[in-house]
Amino acid sequence: MILTVNGTQMTTYQLTDPLTRAVVISLFTWRKAGRDDIPEEDNGWWGDSYPTVQNDRIGSRLYLLKRQKLTNKTPIKAREYITEALSWLTADGVAASLVVTATRTGLNAMSASVVIVKQDATVLALSFDDLWSELNG
Numbered sequence: 001m002i003l004t005v006n007g008t009q010m011t012t013y014q015l016t017d018p019l020t021r022a023v024v025i026s027l028f029t030w031r032k033a034g035r036d037d038i039p040e041e042d043n044g045w046w047g048d049s050y051p052t053v054q055n056d057r058i059g060s061r062l063y064l065l066k067r068q069k070l071t072n073k074t075p076i077k078a079r080e081y082i083t084e085a086l087s088w089l090t091a092d093g094v095a096a097s098l099v100v101t102a103t104r105t106g107l108n109a110m111s112a113s114v115v116i117v118k119q120d121a122t123v124l125a126l127s128f129d130d131l132w133s134e135l136n137g
Helices: 018-028 062-067 074-091 131-136
Strands: 003-005 008-010 095-106 109-118 123-128
Touching: 018 074, 018 109, 018 123, 062 074, 062 131, 074 095, 074 109, 109 131
Parallel strands: none
Antiparallel strands: 003 008, 003 123, 095 109, 109 123
16 A cells, blocks of 8 residues: 655555554444445454444445446545544544545546644644555455
8 A cells, every 4th residue: 555644655564653553444444334335245344243332433434435436426435434434533532623535546546635633733644545456456
């Protein structure tokens, strides 16, 4: 995975910042599918079936996009799933605000970025330049 953190390209092996690591885990750990989703298989973390806090979920539903064709509407769904997966940042008071973008960058390419403004007003900007290929491995 190619990840750009505050302008510096990194691999997942170079992640030392706990917040950056938490974001990557939140996005690339598969959350249990919702009732309205029609997953091809029973994907998602089994622990979501028995949360310690009611309705608490870990991960994202980005994996649901891998069974779809990449269209101009796909980034809209990706942005929704990313926002959902990272909503805990503001709910738990880790971040003051969160801005998520997802863009189709080619026939078979989609990227996403996340800008997190922490409570101390510092900014963490993450960019996933090869999100589509990461989902479709």
